[in-house]
Amino acid sequence: xxxxxxAAAVLMLAAVPAWAADPVKIGVIFPLSGNAGSAxxxxxxxxxxxxxxxxxxxxGLEALPLGEGKGLANLGGxxxxxxxxxxxxxxxxxxxxxxRLITQDKVAAMLxxxxxxxxxxxxxxxxxxxxxxxxxxxxxxxxxxxPGFKSIFRVTPVAxxxxxxxMLFLADMKKAGRKVDQIAIVNENTDYGTSVADTTQxxxxxxxxxxxxxxxxxxxSTDVSPQVLQLxxxxxxxxxFISYTADSILYMKTMKDLDYRPAMIxxxxxxxxxxxxxxxxxxxxxxxxxxxxxxxxxxxxxxxxINTLYKAKTGHDxxxxxxxxxxxxxxxxxxxxxxxxxxxxKIRAALQATSLAPAQLMMGYRGVKFDETGQNTEAATYLIxxxxxxxxxxxxxxxxxxxxxxxxxxxx
Amino acid sequence: xxxxxxxxxVNGLLLGAVYALFSSGLxxxxxxxxxxxxxxxEFVMLGMFAxxxxxxxxxxxxxxxxxxxxxxxxxxGVVIYVAxxxxxxxxxxxxxxxxxxxxxLLLRYAVFWAFSPDVRTLPAGALDHTLDLGGILIRxxxxxxxxxxxxxxxxxxxxxxxxxxxxxxxxxxxxxxAAMLMGIRPDRLQALAWGLAAASAGIAGALMATxxxxxxxxxxxxALTAFVVVTLGGFGSVPGAMLAGLVIGLIEQVSAxxxxxxxxxxxxYGLFVALLWLRPQxxxxxx
Numbered sequence: 001x002x003x004x005x006x007a008a009a010v011l012m013l014a015a016v017p018a019w020a021a022d023p024v025k026i027g028v029i030f031p032l033s034g035n036a037g038s039a040x041x042x043x044x045x046x047x048x049x050x051x052x053x054x055x056x057x058x059x060g061l062e063a064l065p066l067g068e069g070k071g072l073a074n075l076g077g078x079x080x081x082x083x084x085x086x087x088x089x090x091x092x093x094x095x096x097x098x099x100r101l102i103t104q105d106k107v108a109a110m111l112x113x114x115x116x117x118x119x120x121x122x123x124x125x126x127x128x129x130x131x132x133x134x135x136x137x138x139x140x141x142x143x144x145x146x147p148g149f150k151s152i153f154r155v156t157p158v159a160x161x162x163x164x165x166x167m168l169f170l171a172d173m174k175k176a177g178r179k180v181d182q183i184a185i186v187n188e189n190t191d192y193g194t195s196v197a198d199t200t201q202x203x204x205x206x207x208x209x210x211x212x213x214x215x216x217x218x219x220x221s222t223d224v225s226p227q228v229l230q231l232x233x234x235x236x237x238x239x240x241f242i243s244y245t246a247d248s249i250l251y252m253k254t255m256k257d258l259d260y261r262p263a264m265i266x267x268x269x270x271x272x273x274x275x276x277x278x279x280x281x282x283x284x285x286x287x288x289x290x291x292x293x294x295x296x297x298x299x300x301x302x303x304x305x306i307n308t309l310y311k312a313k314t315g316h317d318x319x320x321x322x323x324x325x326x327x328x329x330x331x332x333x334x335x336x337x338x339x340x341x342x343x344x345x346k347i348r349a350a351l352q353a354t355s356l357a358p359a360q361l362m363m364g365y366r367g368v369k370f371d372e373t374g375q376n377t378e379a380a381t382y383l384i385x386x387x388x389x390x391x392x393x394x395x396x397x398x399x400x401x402x403x404x405x406x407x408x409x410x411x412x
Numbered sequence: 413x414x415x416x417x418x419x420x421x422v423n424g425l426l427l428g429a430v431y432a433l434f435s436s437g438l439x440x441x442x443x444x445x446x447x448x449x450x451x452x453x454e455f456v457m458l459g460m461f462a463x464x465x466x467x468x469x470x471x472x473x474x475x476x477x478x479x480x481x482x483x484x485x486x487x488x489g490v491v492i493y494v495a496x497x498x499x500x501x502x503x504x505x506x507x508x509x510x511x512x513x514x515x516x517l518l519l520r521y522a523v524f525w526a527f528s529p530d531v532r533t534l535p536a537g538a539l540d541h542t543l544d545l546g547g548i549l550i551r552x553x554x555x556x557x558x559x560x561x562x563x564x565x566x567x568x569x570x571x572x573x574x575x576x577x578x579x580x581x582x583x584x585x586x587x588x589x590a591a592m593l594m595g596i597r598p599d600r601l602q603a604l605a606w607g608l609a610a611a612s613a614g615i616a617g618a619l620m621a622t623x624x625x626x627x628x629x630x631x632x633x634x635a636l637t638a639f640v641v642v643t644l645g646g647f648g649s650v651p652g653a654m655l656a657g658l659v660i661g662l663i664e665q666v667s668a669x670x671x672x673x674x675x676x677x678x679x680x681y682g683l684f685v686a687l688l689w690l691r692p693q694x695x696x697x698x699x
Contacts, residue, residue, distance in 0.1 A: 033521075034629060037529025189674050217673035222624060222633055225423045226668035226676075229416045246531050249625040253533070257542065257551050257623075258419070276531040280625060 021076035024342050025083055026051075026332065027101030029094060029112035029122060032086035035219060036244055039274050039321060040114055043137065044084055045314045046322035047111060049306070050329035055079045060305035065334040065360055067302075072333070074340040080333060083107060087118050094118035098125040098133075108342040109134065109332055111325070116140030117191040123152045132335075132348045136328030137321050140195035145373040151344070153351045153370050155328040157379035159196040162291055163203035166266055169383055169395050170238060171207055178406055179263065182212040184236035186227060186243070186251070188219040193242040196268055200240055212236040219244045228254045231262070238264045245274040252281040252288075256411050263407040264289060266383075273319045278389060287408025288386045293363045293379075294323035295393060295401070303362055327363045331356065364399070415547050420669045421662065422548055428661020429558030432654040434616035434634055435641035436565050437609035443648020444585040444605055447501060450512040451492075453635025454519040455610045459485050459617020460626045461523060464534050473537035474553070474622065481618035482611045489610025493603045516631070524628040534621040557619040564612055565654040572650065581605060585648075640684060646697020655695055660684075 028047055031040035053061055057069030071077040083105045087094035094113055101107045102125070110126050110133040113119040119138035126133040127149050135143060135154040139162070144154050174180045185200055187193035197214060204211050213234040215227050224247065231239060239262045241248060248271030255261065265288045271277060272290040296317065297303040306326070310318040318326075331354060336342065339350035356368040367378035382399050384391040392402035438452045462484040463477040470476070492515065500511040541552040572578035583591040584598040591598055620626075641660060645652030660680060667679035688694075 033524060033529060035627075037524075037627065037629065038531055041529060215673065217668075218677075220633055221673060222637075223423075223427050223665070224673075225427075226420060226665055227673055229420060229669055233416055246625045246627065249531060249533065253623065253625070258549055259542075274531070280531065280533045 021071075021078035023079045023081035024072060024075065024336055025081050025105060025107045026329075027098065027105065027107035027110045028082050028084045029087045029097050029101070029110070029118075030084070031089040031114050031118070032084075034089035035246060036089050036114055038245055038276050039270070040086075040089075042275055042314065042316075042319060043114060043322045043325045046310065046318060046326040047136075047329045048082060048084075049310055049313055050326045050333070051080045051082050053306075053309075054330075054333050058305070058309065060300070061302055063302050063359060064330060064362065065356065066330070066337060072337045074337045075342075080336075087113060087122070089115050089118065091115075091117045091121040094122040095125045098122040102126060102129045102131050107131070108336065108344065109347055111136060111329060111332060113138065114321075115190065115192060116143060116195060119143055120191055123149075127151050130344050130348075132332075132344060132351055134328045134332045134351070136325035138192070140191040141199065142191070142195065144375045149374075151348050151374075153331075153354075153374040153376075155331050155365075155368060155376045155379065156324045157293070157365075157381050158375065159199040160203075161379060162196065162268060162381060163199040165291065165381055165383065166200060166240060167203045167207040167209065170209065172395070173264075173406065180209070180237050182210045182234075182236040183238045183240060184213040184215070184231055184234055184262075185211060185240050186215045186217065186231070187241075188243055188247060189216040190219070192270070193219075196242045200242075217247075219247045221247060221250075224250050224254050225258060227251075228258050228260055232258065232260045236262060238262060238266065240266045240268065241272070242268040243271040245271040245276055248272055248274075248277060249280045252285045256284045261408070261410045261412075265408060266290070269320055273321050275314075275316045275319055278386070278391075282386065282389050284411035285386055286388075286410060287405050289394070289408075290320075290384050290386070290391060291381045292320035292384045292391065292393075293365060293381045294318065294320040295364060295399075306362055323363055327361060327365075330362070331368055417666075417669070419548050420665050422550060424662035424665030425658055426550070426554040426558050426661070427665060428658035429561040429654075430554070430616065430620060430657075431637055431641050431661050432565060432657025433557060433561035433619070434613055435638040435645075435653045435657055436561070436568055436650055437612035437616075438638045439642045439645065439648060439650055439653045440568065440605055440609045440612075442642055444581055445501070445602060446585070447497065447508050448512065449609075450509065450635065451516040451519055452609075452613060452638050453631030453633070454516045455485060455489070455613035455631075456617040456620070456634045456638075457523065457626065457628065457631035458488060458519060459614030460532075460534070460621040460630065461527065461617075461628075462614060463618035463621050464532055467534060467537075474539050474556070474619070477534075478615055478618040481614040483614075485614025485617075486607040486611035489606040489608070490603050492610070493606035497606065498599060498602070516635070520628055520631060527628060529627055529629065531625045531627045532621075533625050534618075536622040539622065551623060553619065553622040557616075557623075560615065560619060561657070562654065564615065565650050568608070568612070569650040577601075577604075640681075644684060644687065644694055646694030649694070649696040649698075652694055652696030659695075 054066045061067040085097040116138040123133045132151045139159045187197035267290045296307045335350040339346040383395040385394045394404040434456045441449045459481040462481040466477040466480040536553045539553045543550040641656045645656035668676040
C-alpha cells in the first residue's frame with residue numbers, strides 16, 4: 001500500500017510540466033482591519049487585480065508592461081503569487097508581519113503599507129534583510145533617504161510635491177482675483193498628517209500665505225466640534241485637511257452642523273479618496289477639492305479598462321490611493337521580470353534601473369525613475385473637485401475635465 | 413464668555429449625555445453583577461448596525477430604528493447571558509474577563525466579516541433639524557440623544573431603587589446564595605439585567621449613528637470611554653454615570669477647544685486619576 005502511495009506521489013510530481021516555473025511570491029501588507037480598514041481593503045483589491053492582469057490575459061491592457069497577461073516572460077512565464085497580511089494600522093504589527101513574510105513565506109519583495117507610520121517601521125525590517133520594498137501610497141518624507149538604506153523604492157509623489165502643488169494652485173486663484181490670504185491646516189497627528197502638514201506649512205510661507213491656524217488631532221476622535229469651532233474663530237479662506245476616512249466624514253458633517261463653510265476645502269487624498277467618502281457626504285461637501293493622479297478616462301483607454309475590471313471585482317470605482325498601489329505593483333512586477341531572477345539584490349538593481357514612460361503607466365505620472373534614495377522623480381499629481389457624485393479634474397487647466405467652482409457650495 | 417465657548421459648553425454637555433447614555437448599561441452589569449463586560453462597546457456598535465439594517469431594509473425613521481435596535485440588543489443580551497456569562501460567572505474572575513474580551517473580538521470581527529470594514533452613516537430622518545438659540549446651534553439628534561440619556565438613566569435608577577424587581581436585582585448582586593434562599597431566581601433576573609444593559613447600549617448606538625460615522629471597529633473607542641465614565645461615576649450608580657458622562661464630555665470639549673484636540677485626553681485622564689485619588693469610590697459611589 002505504502003508503495004502505491006509513493007508511486008502515486010512520484011507520478012504526480014512528474015505530471016507537473018517542466019516549463020511551469022515556480023510562482024514568484026510578493027508580500028503585501030495593508031490595514032485590512034482598524035480605522036483605515038476600508039481603504040486598506042480597497043488597496044488590496046487593486047493589487048490583486050494587478051496580479052490577475054499580469055498572470056492572465058485581459059483585453060485592452062497591452063500598453064502596460066506585462067499587460068499581455070502571460071506571467072513574467074523572462075522567468076519562464078512564472079505567475080505572481082501575492083501573500084497578503086493585515087497590519088491593523090499598527091506600526092509594530094507592520095514590522096512583525098513584514099518579518100514573517102520575509103522569513104517564513106520567503107517573499108522576493110514587499111509592497112505596502114498605506115499609513116506612513118507603518119511603512120516607516122515595515123521598511124526598516126525589510127531593509128535589514130535586503131528585501132526590496134516598493135511603497136505605493138505612503139507620502140511622509142522620512143520614509144526614503146534614511147542613511148544606508150538601499151532597498152526602498154517609492155513610486156508615489158511625496159508630501160513636498162503635494163504641498164507645492166497646493167500653493168501653486170492657490171497662487172493661481174489669487175492671481176485670478178479670489179481672496180486667498182489665510183489658510184488653515186487640520187491634520188491627523190501620526191507620521192502621515194504631521195509630515196504633510198509641516199511641508200504644507202513651509203510651502204505656504206514660501207509662497208507668501210499666512211497660516212492662520214494649524215490644528216493637529218487624533219484620527220480616532222469621536223467628536224470634532226472643537227476643531228471646527230477653532231476654524232470658525234480663525235476665519236481662514238482655505239482649509240487643508242490631512243485626514244483618514246471616518247474623521248474626514250465626521251468633519252464634513254460637523255461643519256454643516258455648526259454652519260461653518262470656508263471658501264474652499266482641500267482634502268489631502270486618503271480619507272477624501274476613500275470609496276466611503278462620496279456616498280456618505282457628497283450632498284453636503286459639494287466643491288471639496290482633493291488631489292489625485294488617477295483618472296478613469298474615456299472608453300478604450302487602459303485606465304477605463306482597469307476601472308471596469310476593478311468595478312466588477314469590488315462594486316465601486318478605483319480610487320487614487322488604490323490606483324497608486326496598483327501602479328506600484330506594476331513597477332515591481334516589471335522590475336522582477338527584467339531582473340530575470342527572484343534574488344533580492346538583482347530585483348533591487350532592476351528597480352533602480354526602472355525607466356517607464358507615461359504611456360506605460362496607469363497613473364498620471366510623468367514617468368517612473370528612481371533617484372539614489374529610491375524616490376520616483378517623475379511622480380506628479382493634479383487637483384480634483386467633488387461635483388455631484390464624482391470628482392472632476394479641475395487643475396492644472398491643461399488636464400482639467402470640468403470648470404472649477406469657487407467658492408465651494410458645501411450643502412447649499 | 414464668547415459665543416464659540418458657549419457653543420463648546422453646550423456641545424460638551426450634549427456629548428457628555430451621549431457618553432452617559434452608552435455607559436449606563438455597563439454600570440448595570442458591572443455594578444450589579446461584578447462582571448466586567450469588555451463587549452459593551454460592541455453592543456453599542458451592534459445597535460448602530462441593527463438601526464442601519466432596519467432603516468435600510470424595513471424603512472422607518474429614528475423612532476422605528478431606535479426601538480428596533482433596543483429590541484434586537486435586548487435579545488442579544490439575554491442570549492449572551494444564557495449561552496456564555498451564566499456559566500463563566502461561576503469560574504474565576506480571569507475567566508470572566510477573558511470570556512467577555514473574547515466575545516468582544518468575536519462580535520467585532522463577525523460584523524466585520526458580514527458587513528466589510530466600510531464606514532457608514534445613518535440619515536437622521538425626521539430629526540434632521542438644527543435649532544438656533546441666539547447663535548448657539550443645537551443639532552436635534554444630539555438633543556434627543558441627550559434627553560433619552562437622561563430619561564433612561566432616571567428610569568433605570570427608579571427601577572433599581574423604587575421597585576420590587578429592582579430590590580430583587582440588588583439582592584442578587586449583594587448575595588446570590590441568600591437571594592436564592594429568599595425565593596429569588598437569580599438566573600432570570602440577571603438575564604433581564606443583561607438584556608436591559610444591552611438594550612440601552614442599542615438605543616445609544618442607534619441614536620449616535622445619526623451623527624457619528626461608524627464601522628464594525630467603532631465599539632473599541634466607546635468601550636474605553638464607558639469604563640472611564642462608570643469608574644468616575646461610581647460602580648453601580650446610574651446617576652453617577654450620568655454625572656460622570658457630562659463631566660467628561662464637558663472637559664473633553666473645552667480642553668480640545670482651549671488647549672488643542674491632541675491634549676484633550678491628557679487633561680481628561682489627568683483629572684480622572686486625580687479625582688480617583690481623592691475619591692476612589694467615584695463621584696456618587698458608596699465608600
